[in-house]
Structures are given as C-alpha cells and as structure tokens.
Amino acid sequence: MAEIYDPKPVTIPGFEFEERIIKAAARAEEECSADFKEIERTARINGERVLRAFINNKVSAACLNGSTGYGYGDTGRDTLDKVYAEVFGTEDAIVRATIASGTAALTTALFGILRPGDKIVSLTGSPYDTLEEVIGIRGKGNGSLADFGVIYDQVEMKADGKPNVAEIFQKVKGAKIAYIQRSRGYSLRPSLTVDAVGEIIKAAKGAEPSVIVMVDNCYGEFVETSEPSRVGADLIVGSLIKNPGGGIAHSGGYIAGRSDLVELVSYRLTCPGVGREAGASFDENRPLYQGLFMAPDVTAAALKTAVFTTRLMTMLGYKCYPQPDERRGDIITSVILGDPGALTAFCRGIQKGSPIDSFVTPEPWDMPGYDSQVIMAAGAFNNGASVELSADGPLREPYAAYVQGGLTYTTGRLGILCALQEMYEKGELKLFI
Numbered sequence: 001m002a003e004i005y006d007p008k009p010v011t012i013p014g015f016e017f018e019e020r021i022i023k024a025a026a027r028a029e030e031e032c033s034a035d036f037k038e039i040e041r042t043a044r045i046n047g048e049r050v051l052r053a054f055i056n057n058k059v060s061a062a063c064l065n066g067s068t069g070y071g072y073g074d075t076g077r078d079t080l081d082k083v084y085a086e087v088f089g090t091e092d093a094i095v096r097a098t099i100a101s102g103t104a105a106l107t108t109a110l111f112g113i114l115r116p117g118d119k120i121v122s123l124t125g126s127p128y129d130t131l132e133e134v135i136g137i138r139g140k141g142n143g144s145l146a147d148f149g150v151i152y153d154q155v156e157m158k159a160d161g162k163p164n165v166a167e168i169f170q171k172v173k174g175a176k177i178a179y180i181q182r183s184r185g186y187s188l189r190p191s192l193t194v195d196a197v198g199e200i201i202k203a204a205k206g207a208e209p210s211v212i213v214m215v216d217n218c219y220g221e222f223v224e225t226s227e228p229s230r231v232g233a234d235l236i237v238g239s240l241i242k243n244p245g246g247g248i249a250h251s252g253g254y255i256a257g258r259s260d261l262v263e264l265v266s267y268r269l270t271c272p273g274v275g276r277e278a279g280a281s282f283d284e285n286r287p288l289y290q291g292l293f294m295a296p297d298v299t300a301a302a303l304k305t306a307v308f309t310t311r312l313m314t315m316l317g318y319k320c321y322p323q324p325d326e327r328r329g330d331i332i333t334s335v336i337l338g339d340p341g342a343l344t345a346f347c348r349g350i351q352k353g354s355p356i357d358s359f360v361t362p363e364p365w366d367m368p369g370y371d372s373q374v375i376m377a378a379g380a381f382n383n384g385a386s387v388e389l390s391a392d393g394p395l396r397e398p399y400a401a402y403v404q405g406g407l408t409y410t411t412g413r414l415g416i417l418c419a420l421q422e423m424y425e426k427g428e429l430k431l432f433i
C-alpha cells in the first residue's frame with residue numbers, strides 16, 4: 001500500500017499542504033482500500049449493465065444527433081428512453097434534458113399520476129425541502145398538489161433513523177402514492193439502502209396492494225448494484241446533474257417505471273394527447289448518452305471521495321454521517337464541523353480547489369426558504385451540479401458541511417485537502433490548533 005499511497009504524491013507548486021494533513025490523508029487512504037475495492041466492484045457491475053443496454057438497444061451514431069421544433073421522430077431521444085429503462089430494469093422511462101431539475105422531474109411525476117381527492121403518503125418523513133411547496137405543506141395558491149385537492153400525510157422515521165413499519169401499515173391504507181426518499185437529503189437521518197427500500201415497499205404493498213410506490217432516487221443511482229425499481233418500486237425519479245448524468249449531462253431528469261405510469265407522466269411533461277412524441281432534444285442527446293456511459297465510474301469517484309472524506313475527517317476528530325463503516329445509500333457525507341468559522345473555511349477551501357471559479361470566495365447568504373444563512377462552495381462545469389465536488393451547509397448548530405461529488409477521485413481528494421489546508425491556515429483545524 002505504501003507505494004500506492006505515497007504520502008507526498010503532490011509536487012505541483014500551489015498544492016502545498018501542511019505535512020500533518022498529508023500524513024493523515026495517506027493513513028486515511030490506506031484505511032479506504034477495502035471500501036475502494038467494493039466501490040470498484042459495484043462500478044464494474046453497473047458499467048457492464050450500462051454498456052449492455054447501449055448494445056442491446058443498438059445505439060447508433062445517428063442517435064447522438066438532436067432535433068428541433070416539435071422533435072417528432074427523434075430516435076436518439078426515444079432510444080435513450082429505452083436504454084434507461086433497461087439499465088434500471090423498468091418497463092419504460094422518460095429522460096429529458098429539458099426537465100429543469102430533480103424537483104421538476106418529481107413534480108411532473110406527481111402531477112401526472114395524482115388526481116383531486118387522491119392521497120399521497122410519504123413513508124420516510126419529511127420530503128426534500130423543495131417538495132414542500134409542490135405538495136402544499138408550505139405556501140398556498142401557487143398551484144400545489146394541495147390546491148388541486150390532493151391529500152398529504154407522512155410517516156416519521158423512528159428515532160434511530162429506521163422506517164416506522166407499524167405506522168406505514170396504518171397510514172398507507174387508501175393512498176394512491178406511497179412516497180419514499182432514498183437519500184438523506186439535507187438531514188442527518190441515514191440514507192436508505194436498496195434492501196431497506198425493498199423492505200418498506202413490502203410493508204406498504206402488504207397493507208395496500210394497489211398503492212403506487214414512487215421513489216425519489218436522487219443521489220442514489222449506481223451507488224449499489226441494484227436500484228429501487230428492482231425491489232418493487234413502481235416509479236423512480238432523479239436528476240441528471242447528479243449521478244446518472246455522469247457530470248456530462250448539462251441538465252435534465254428522468255422518470256422510469258411501469259409503462260402505464262410513465263405514459264401518464266408523459267402527458268404532464270408536454271400535454272394530454274401529445275405526451276412523449278413531441279419535445280425537441282436540441283443538441284443534448286450526445287451529452288445524455290455520454291453521461292450515462294460515464295455514470296457508474298463517476299459515481300464511483302464520488303463515492304471514493306466520500307469514503308476518503310469520512311475516514312480522514314473522522315481521524316481528525318470530526319463526526320461524520322454516514323460513519324466510516326456504515327453502508328452508503330447515496331454519495332453525500334455530512335461532516336459536523338461544530339463551528340461557523342470551521343464551516344466557512346471548509347467551504348472556501350473546497351472552492352479554492354475547484355476547476356471553475358476557484359478564485360471566488362463563498363460568503364454565507366440568506367437563501368430563500370432557510371431560517372439561517374447558508375454557505376455554498378460549487379466550482380462546477382454545470383451550474384449547481386452536485387455530482388461534481390461541492391459542499392454547503394446552513395450556519396447553525398451543528399455546523400454541518402454536506403459534501404458530495406467528485407468527477408474524479410484525483411480531484412475529489414485534492415479538493416478535500418484544499419478544504420483542510422484552508423481550515424488549518426485559518427486556525428480552525430481542531431487537532432492542529
């Protein structure tokens with residue numbers, strides 16, 4: 001191991017790090033070797049699945065071309081839908097660069113399926129922040145599901161972060177959609193493994209066999225060798241500036257699942273009657289194909305960066321979630337920095353080590369919808385892409401930095417070292433003060 005993880009591999013002027021940081025990093029990296037092997041094994045299986053789907057669906061050079069106007073007969077777009085469906089093991093899928101975000105993909109799916117008087121119940125506590133206004137938990141009269149008479153309920157996770165099966169059994173009765181969020185999002189609850197998602201689905205369908213299980217799959221794609229769609233989810237939804245876009249997709253989202261549901265969603269995506277037949281792909285087919293092709297390995301790089309971050313920060317005395325030997329369900333790590341100065345320095349260091357906008361200094365700001373200031377570091381090729389190395393956190397207790405992404409392990413690792421160096425120089429690195 002010593003020759004692989006040479007404690008001083010960096011000799012480029014400008015990347016000078018405190019000796020103790022470099023030594024700790026080398027030790028952390030050695031501790032990562034079993035995790036890295038497992039991550040590579042997962043990437044290999046997912047990579048095989050992706051390449052097979054390209055071959056089985058006869059992806060051609062012509063598929064990489066786009067379309068304009070109505071986009072009728074866009075074979076690149078339609079073939080990509082089939083490739084995604086095969087990769088996720090679903091009957092059908094819709095993948096579009098024009099879906100604005102993960103939230104927009106989830107919203108399209110929800111509005112495509114739910115009708116006035118229907119009930120949706122979240123089985124994994126509060127959904128992601130941005131969905132509160134979509135559902136109508138927060139804000140009124142903006143065209144939320146609540147405005148259209150859709151009823152919402154939720155089952156809180158138990159104190160230990162596990163799903164509450166007894167309550168799921170009660171509350172799912174009569175629901176049209178049972179909603180599961182795989183990733184932790186911006187909470188400290190553990191992310192769900194695919195097996196755990198499968199258990200929740202079993203409970204939900206046991207109580208209400210006709211319920212449609214929809215999974216917010218954001219940040220989870222390719223983290224394991226299976227996906228929620230392979231353990232009973234009827235619909236999975238995600239963002240292309242996260243894992244499945246492989247850092248190459250410029251924008252977009254996907255919805256994959258049962259063909260009758262995907263068809264309903266397609267009418268909300270464009271209009272009833274027209275559905276998926278229209279919708280120009282412009283020049284975005286190529287990056288979407290290439291991104292999916294890269295995605296298993298890019299997700300692996302993000303996971304390696306996450307594991308390295310966790311082992312190193314834990315070694316330096318910072319609590320991390322997930323903890324070093326916990327199984328991961330997504331690519332996010334929260335590092336409890338415990339102090340506003342430390343959080344600010346950490347994020348500024350990440351920014352300094354980014355390929356884009358490295359010269360910019362992130363400042364805490366009053367982000368709409370938050371009750372405290374938020375600091376964000378994101379020097380990404382695609383605006384806001386969180387499969388690229390990024391870090392952010394609200395300036396309140398416990399001063400947690402949410403760290404995610406890393407297109408390559410080389411640059412992910414360097415980004416983390418830059419964060420620690422910045423903390424060190426500002427006198428904020430615990431062990432070395």
Ligand SMILES: *Cc1c(COP(=O)(O)O)cnc(C)c1O
Pocket residue numbers: 101102103104128130181183184185216218219239
């Ligand atoms: C990122 C994310 C979303 C969607 O967020 P957008 O910023 O709208 O893409 C939804 N749910 C979870 C769990 C996420 O991580």
